[in-house]
Amino acid sequence: MADPVLEVRGLTRRFGNFTAVSDLSFEIQPGEIFGFLGPNGAGKSTTIRMLCGVLAPSAGKARALGRDLFTEADQVRAHMGYMSQKSSLLTDLTVAENLHFFGGLYGLEGQRLTTEVEFRLREMQVWDDRDLLVSALSTGERQRVALAAATLHRPEILFLDEPTSGVDPLRRRLFWEAMDELVAEGMSILVTTHNLGEADQCDRLAFILGGKLMAYGRPRTLKEALLRQVIELRTERFRALQIAARSQPEVLAAELLGRSVRLSLPGDLEPAGLLARLRQDGYVFEAQPPEPPSLEDLFVDLVQRSRTA
Template sequence: MGTPMVVIDGVEKRFSPEARPALNGITGTVERGRITGLVGPDGAGKTTLLRLMTGLMTPDRGALIVDGVDSREDSAAIQEIIGYMPQRFGLYEDLTVIENLSLYADLRAVVGAAREETFAELLAFTALGPFTDRLAGALSGGMKQKLGLACTLLSKPRLLLLDEPSVGVDPISRRELWRMVDALIDDGITVVWSSAYLDEAEQCDDVLLLNEGELLFFGPPEDLTHRVAGRTYHIRGVDDDRRMVLSRALNQDGVVDGVLQGQNIRLVLQEGRQVPDAAALGVAGSLRAVEVAPRFEDAFVDILGGGPGGTSVLADRIKALRGDGGPVIEAEGLTKRFGSFTAVSDVSFSIRMGEVFGLLGPNGAGKSTTFKMLCGLMQPTLGGARVVGLDLKTAPGRARAHIGYMAQKFSLYGNLSVLQNLRFFAGVYGLTGRARRVQVERMIETFALKSHLSVSADDLPLGFKQRLALSCALMHEPEVLFLDEPTSGVDPITRREFWAHINALVEKGVTIMVTTHFMDEAEYCDRLALIYRGREIATGAPQDLKARVRTETRPDPTLEDAFIALIEDFDARQKVPA
């Protein structure tokens, strides 16, 4: 195999003398012609390590060698052989696909015949050939990431650094990105892939697991997964409220982690501990505990000390709602056209009080447009929507008073501090005087924001940005909560914390509508609607959608399997090219 592509030797990096190190004595290697995963919670140091590999920063202590070049001595030489795609890749949204490629080719001095040849290769490789005249801002999330990757590959790098390239990307586009990266490995390119998706970490050859600047694990992912062998179980036969049973299980001694998987509850136990019985979980009747194969995510949560538990301080402070049993959210023939383009066509469903309803679909399918019409942020071309019985056309202001909304893209005021944002949104929702002070303090305590109050929202770690956005959406204790990809890009621990709050809010009668690209999150929904090409192509409980695609060769499909199979089946029936 020869010398490694990257040698990391005792690397330390601080951004201020009084703060803890962003990286503290990190040692590891990136082997040539392999995919090395970089995983860890928000603030672990992943992006800092990637930037050190680019030569954009140098370590305070230790050494970082890239292809034999010390980053302290010749960072320019390193930058000649790498391709770096940061979290927010700098595409110019008012330029077309080909104009973006041309700009980056100019910056990389790719000219003449080599330029035309490279463009042809990359457009074919990314399947962007038919879209060269489309503005980058009009591309779907997956297509934007493909264009970003194409721009990064213009200089034919030997080392490709990808900082969470699949954040906000649907499962189909994620699979396409992985196929593209696998092809790059076949061409001899070395890849470092930072990711918040732990199923992606399982596909890497090696993994560097960071937490708070410390290296917790380095090696093949299966070596870490083996750590929890014999400690992962499905609890089957749960006929009661799955979310409540999961919450009770997470609060049992000896339970490290737990998530919903279809009709089952998946638990990770401490060494030597027994699965909680039905009585401990407050379940009438009997349950079956079946040992299942461990996953990398199980070991990840275990090595970090376990998940956040099943108790939500937030929900404990919110009064239970009462309803008459009728629908809380109703969509009737919702249609939205932008000129000749139909973004959403004839979508209809209703959502009951205390239900979690999920909207799934590929990037650009029409989910966010549907979402905005139901929030009263966008008027439909045809059809209508009601929230708590109020028509969003005739009484949008009254309806929005009952709604909490957390946007897909962080939509708070970045130049205001955390405290200023909290106070501002409390005022927007009509809270004044003592009520405003009490609610702001309650959100600060609930979401552990005290140490960040003076930090501007733009400078917060992603996990804290999402906490702040959720706290602002809940400031007025709404009856209906709209969450548009609320955990996109955040780590699994933070996602579990969010869902502990969401599950507990539902128990208080709050009705929740959510979009997500995390199929494991979609398992928490009572029902799902799959939106594709602006149309509602499937609706049902998660287990019902999986049952629709079950075959002899696929006897136990995942929700991701169902997502992809239902879309492929729709395309086949419509005779639309994939």
């Protein structure tokens, strides 16, 4: 396997007594879309901010592109791009003016700057918006302009912090297509999200919760590694059945999905006894055969486990 473009070991950040990021280790391979997944407050932005040099770590090491990210920052930063959670675009400038401004900050000028700006505007499918004020754009368009701004200097590693939050599904897809183009150009991307559909599109994932790494690997491997089965019970009285199911000892989780209750059970459990018991208690339902868990199931499971731990 090639050398990782980014290697993080024991990364930790404390704010006073509070540990926001705790002993995080992972690596990103060249050309990979690496997903950083976790609920609000998990520590995703804090991690990215340390890796981008905005925030000093309390402990830990990181290497990027063969250099120490914290002691040789100047040599590495020029090869990194960062799109922060809050858009840094200037809303009272046009799209093209923004890109010229940010390109200038990266040291681009003259014909090179003009060429890069035009290239990114077209690639991000915002060419037709170039003379509009950023304030007039929808969130989806704005985020693709921000992605253009973060990549004008052709970085090798790109950090995207919740780039599609608040973006509608159609434009979300456009954003992911744009990311695929960047990967095809040779970039490696770390993207944070709490959207589980997006997580499925990543090459590899790190789930974080309470600043800790809970699971790490390919989406499919993570799902297969999950020793659980999911059974869907269709019923009229879904709320009552959910409550009844949750009081059964072998039920790991019981979540509502439309008019069904999704039960997560240990992988080696024969569910017939449990279903018979619920029916004896007067619940009427139709049980769908077990199916492979979704990432959402995994996520619910991880959160549940960390609560009981």
